[in-house]
Amino acid sequence: MSRSIDQTHDLSLRSWVESANQKDTDFPIQNLPFGVFRDRGSTQSPRIGVAIGDQILDLTSCYQSGLLQQLPEHLQAACTASNLNPLMALGSWASLALRTCLSQLLRSNGQKPSSEAKLLVPMVEAELLLPAKIGDYTDFYASIFHATNLGKLFRPDNPLLPNYKYVPIAYHGRASSIVASGTPIKRPQGQRKAPEDNVPSFGPSVLLDYEVEVGFLIGAGNELGEPISIDNAESHLFGLCLVNDWSARDIQAWEYQPLGPFLGKSFATTISPWVVTLEALAPFRCPAFSRSQEDPLPLPYLSSSINTRQGGIDLTVEVLLDSAQMREQGIEPFRLSHASFRQMYWTMAQMIAHQTSNGCNLHPGDLIASGTVSGAQEGSQGSLLEITRRGSQPIKLTTGEMRTFLADTDEVIIRGYCKNENYAKVGFGECQGIVLAAK
Numbered sequence: 351m352s353r354s355i356d357q358t359h360d361l362s363l364r365s366w367v368e369s370a371n372q373k374d375t376d377f378p379i380q381n382l383p384f385g386v387f388r389d390r391g392s393t394q395s396p397r398i399g400v401a402i403g404d405q406i407l408d409l410t411s412c413y414q415s416g417l418l419q420q421l422p423e424h425l426q427a428a429c430t431a432s433n434l435n436p437l438m439a440l441g442s443w444a445s446l447a448l449r450t451c452l453s454q455l456l457r458s459n460g461q462k463p464s465s466e467a468k469l470l471v472p473m474v475e476a477e478l479l480l481p482a483k484i485g486d487y488t489d490f491y492a493s494i495f496h497a498t499n500l501g502k503l504f505r506p507d508n509p510l511l512p513n514y515k516y517v518p519i520a521y522h523g524r525a526s527s528i529v530a531s532g533t534p535i536k537r538p539q540g541q542r543k544a545p546e547d548n549v550p551s552f553g554p555s556v557l558l559d560y561e562v563e564v565g566f567l568i569g570a571g572n573e574l575g576e577p578i579s580i581d582n583a584e585s586h587l588f589g590l591c592l593v594n595d596w597s598a599r600d601i602q603a604w605e606y607q608p609l610g611p612f613l614g615k616s617f618a619t620t621i622s623p624w625v626v627t628l629e630a631l632a633p634f635r636c637p638a639f640s641r642s643q644e645d646p647l648p649l650p651y652l653s654s655s656i657n658t659r660q661g662g663i664d665l666t667v668e669v670l671l672d673s674a675q676m677r678e679q680g681i682e683p684f685r686l687s688h689a690s691f692r693q694m695y696w697t698m699a700q701m702i703a704h705q706t707s708n709g710c711n712l713h714p715g716d717l718i719a720s721g722t723v724s725g726a727q728e729g730s731q732g733s734l735l736e737i738t739r740r741g742s743q744p745i746k747l748t749t750g751e752m753r754t755f756l757a758d759t760d761e762v763i764i765r766g767y768c769k770n771e772n773y774a775k776v777g778f779g780e781c782q783g784i785v786l787a788a789k
Contacts, residue, residue, distance in 0.1 A: 401473070558599075
């Protein structure tokens with residue numbers, strides 16, 4: 351089900367791009383994530399690039415220089431597109447073949463291309479865009495710790511609903527408001543009703559929150575009416591990114607019954623610019639979440655011995671907050687939480703198998719988000735709603751400022767990485783956005 355470890359993961363590999371050899375870089379030669387960019391300040395067409403150290407390898411320039419000739423023509427053509435969708439549509443064989451080719455091209459023991467200068471673009475000189483045209487967006491609720499934490503706040507006597515351990519819960523999100531990292535987020539307005547009010551009112555959200563999630567971008571899709579089996583699910587995945595599912599908790603609390611999230615979620619969802627392929631993540635696969643003996647076994651369509659053995663990913667995510675006062679005083683952002691994706695109750699394969707079990711069709715570039723990544727330990731909660739216990743326990747920042755929910759000019763920064771002493775660190779970069787005042 352998962353991709354294999356091969357020579358592209360070799361810890362000893364070095365690149366002729368010197369910044370890729372630095373010890374703690376997110377983007378060593380063993381990573382090679384894909385994204386879409388253009389020169390900063392330009393109106394040129396977007397191009398596909400690969401992150402390598404602090405540089406971007408321009409795949410259009412690689413194609414024009416004849417450096418991709420060993421690849422099939424239709425794969426070469428996909429590398430010159432303005433987004434990742436054509437490459438995603440080709441399936442997992444294409445991302446593997448391209449990764450192998452690029453690993454050879456970038457190695458320091460290979461021949462350094464004479465066209466090096468036009469192949470590389472410094473990241474600081476590039477505008478990073480949405481990596482794909484996202485037609486559909488599904489947001490799951492796959493952390494049992496997040497579900498239990500929220501349940502305790504709203505239903506202390508019955509925190510976890512009876513269907514949770516049987517079915518991967520999700521809702522259909524709004525794809526049009528998915529934005530690239532760095533896009534400012536305007537505080538949403540909406541209808542909300544405080545517990546002490548007799549009637550609702552309309553105005554700016556006062557309980558603005560974030561949710562740290564992991565996103566999966568679909569590669570090859572499936573036909574309408576044709577479910578994807580759990581053992582075949584990961585062959586339909588291209589790669590992973592970071593997601594901030596911004597949430598207006600006051601709007602959400604008033605509107606979500608009986609049909610679930612709507613305007614409290616649809617105003618913005620931020621994703622990171624670099625898509626880390628499943629091939630790059632092969633060394634960091636781990637067993638699926640270990641359920642207790644009292645938990646029910648997954649139904650057969652959600653059950654697989656392969657998924658049990660290696661359906662998880664040992665991926666760490668962390669959230670930091672940077673206030674205007676911190677920036678003015680030169681103080682480092684304040685870390686709010688630190689959690690592991692390996693603690694998710696439902697795996698990526700189970701989410702895909704469930705979503706398509708009714709015959710729902712997925713398309714290349716569709717985004718599936720995991721839901722908030724929270725752990726069992728204090729400090730691993732993936733939202734302010736959990737951390738502050740619905741605002742009853744404010745956080746004290748390094749500057750002495752207090753927060754229950756996000757203030758205007760606050761910047762939320764999400765980072766993710768995989769580490770293992772036997773392999774190079776594979777990082778995801780940052781997913782960030784700053785809150786602007788409502789109009």
